[in-house]
Amino acid sequence: MRKDQAFKSLALTEVNTHILEAARESVSQEQEWEFFCECGRPDCHEHVELTLDAYIALHDGGRAVLAKGHRLSQVERAHGLQADAEALRRQAQHQLQRALSLQRDRRMTALTKANEVRVARARLKQQLREGDASIEQILATPPECASTAKVLDLLLAVPNIGPVRAGRLLTTAGVKPTKAIAMLTERQRAHLIELLRSRTRL
Numbered sequence: 001m002r003k004d005q006a007f008k009s010l011a012l013t014e015v016n017t018h019i020l021e022a023a024r025e026s027v028s029q030e031q032e033w034e035f036f037c038e039c040g041r042p043d044c045h046e047h048v049e050l051t052l053d054a055y056i057a058l059h060d061g062g063r064a065v066l067a068k069g070h071r072l073s074q075v076e077r078a079h080g081l082q083a084d085a086e087a088l089r090r091q092a093q094h095q096l097q098r099a100l101s102l103q104r105d106r107r108m109t110a111l112t113k114a115n116e117v118r119v120a121r122a123r124l125k126q127q128l129r130e131g132d133a134s135i136e137q138i139l140a141t142p143p144e145c146a147s148t149a150k151v152l153d154l155l156l157a158v159p160n161i162g163p164v165r166a167g168r169l170l171t172t173a174g175v176k177p178t179k180a181i182a183m184l185t186e187r188q189r190a191h192l193i194e195l196l197r198s199r200t201r202l
Contacts, residue, residue, distance in 0.1 A: 010202065033049070033050060035065045037066055037067040040072065041070070086110050120145035121146065124143065128154065128157040135196055139189055147180070149180060150179065151177075151182055153168065164202055169196065172191075
């Protein structure tokens with residue numbers, strides 16, 4: 001019986017939709033039209049008078065046309081809940097895809113940025129080797145690509161500074177070999193620059 005009620009309810013909803021299409025040709029939007037009650041009860045033959053706007057508001061809101069005191073059958077309610085759950089599932093899937101897309105975009109942006117930093121840092125080391133850049137100037141005002149570089153790595157790019165001399169410079173300045181340029185204290189930075197300027201005496 002419940003399945004019959006659900007079938008009747010769905011059929012009446014379709015009939016009401018056809019009534020709407022026919023009524024739309026009416027010149028008066030305020031005129032009330034008779035729509036079938038969609039409760040689905042076998043003994044229900046009632047009509048509900050609604051304007052087109054009122055019916056459209058019910059239809060778009062996913063609500064049934066019901067006569068006073070009538071309710072949807074449990075089967076029909078279950079269909080409605082199932083439809084709502086499916087809509088929520090699709091929305092959740094859409095949000096998940098959007099989040100994954102944003103995550104991929106952020107990852108690609110981070111990888112691109114990291115690659116740009118590596119290229120710029122390699123170019124800076126080459127300039128140090130060729131004498132086109134000053135290690136003292138880089139330490140004083142480090143460019144963005146050098147901020148996260150290890151002090152030792154840049155020192156080893158300077159002509160005439162090998163591992164032994166670089167280690168001695170860092171030890172004298174109180175700087176760990178693994179320390180990045182951006183993490184140097186002002187005292188360490190100033191001390192290291194002073195040592196580099198007078199490194200011929202070391």
